[in-house]
Amino acid sequence: xxxxxxxxxxxxxxxxxxxxxxxxxxxxxxxxxxxxxxxxxxxxxxxxxxxxxxxxxxxxxxxxxxxxxxxxxxxxxxxxxxxxxxxxxxxxxxxxxxxxxxxxxxxxxxxxxxxxxxxxxxxxxxxxxxxxxxxxxxxxxxxxxxxxxxxxxxxxxxxxxxxxxxxxxxxxxxxxxxxxxxxxxxxxxxxxxxxxxxxxxxxxxxxxxxxx
Numbered sequence: 001x002x003x004x005x006x007x008x009x010x011x012x013x014x015x016x017x018x019x020x021x022x023x024x025x026x027x028x029x030x031x032x033x034x035x036x037x038x039x040x041x042x043x044x045x046x047x048x049x050x051x052x053x054x055x056x057x058x059x060x061x062x063x064x065x066x067x068x069x070x071x072x073x074x075x076x077x078x079x080x081x082x083x084x085x086x087x088x089x090x091x092x093x094x095x096x097x098x099x100x101x102x103x104x105x106x107x108x109x110x111x112x113x114x115x116x117x118x119x120x121x122x123x124x125x126x127x128x129x130x131x132x133x134x135x136x137x138x139x140x141x142x143x144x145x146x147x148x149x150x151x152x153x154x155x156x157x158x159x160x161x162x163x164x165x166x167x168x169x170x171x172x173x174x175x176x177x178x179x180x181x182x183x184x185x186x187x188x189x190x191x192x193x194x195x196x197x198x199x200x201x202x203x204x205x206x207x208x209x210x211x212x
Contacts, residue, residue: 010077040077054090095115120167145163
């Protein structure tokens with residue numbers, strides 16, 4: 001297997017996710033934010049490109065409004081930002097939709113995008129899915145992402161269930177999922193993270209259900 005040509009993409013690590021209804025619940029941001037910082041530091045040592053994404057709902061919007069403090073990147077991220085980072089403002093869930101990120105990645109000859117940030121149940125999921133069509137391999141850092149509790153007319157799911165379910169789903173098809181420590185080791189070794197596939201996941205799921 002060839003050495004992955006990686007970029008680290010920080011998805012919406014904005015102040016909006018650290019308080020209020022959108023506050024990240026699982027893994028709690030007190031745990032996931034240090035892992036995001038660890039990923040940044042590992043990427044800097046390895047010399048791989050970094051992009052910082054910010055979501056905008058438009059001027060005057062109740063959330064993700066440019067010019068409001070909640071729109072800003074968390075200080076732990078902003079303090080590490082350098083002029084070499086790619087900055088992107090997006091309007092949709094996917095980091096690729098109506099942005100120039102894919103073009104920037106191709107300019108840097110990137111074939112593998114590592115996603116860290118928020119939320120698992122929205123922008124991480126959407127980005128991993130669209131990457132398949134665009135031809136990028138995706139890695140997701142399970143402890144450097146996070147989800148919220150969700151309730152609507154279709155039902156209720158607590159953040160832990162949302163996050164762990166989506167990590168299994170992503171790893172079955174759209175992304176290689178691993179911890180930040182495992183990714184940092186793979187980065188240093190210039191190796192890919194291990195990934196499952198839909199067939200293997202289905203067989204393992206059937207076997208586990210039969211043994212329950």
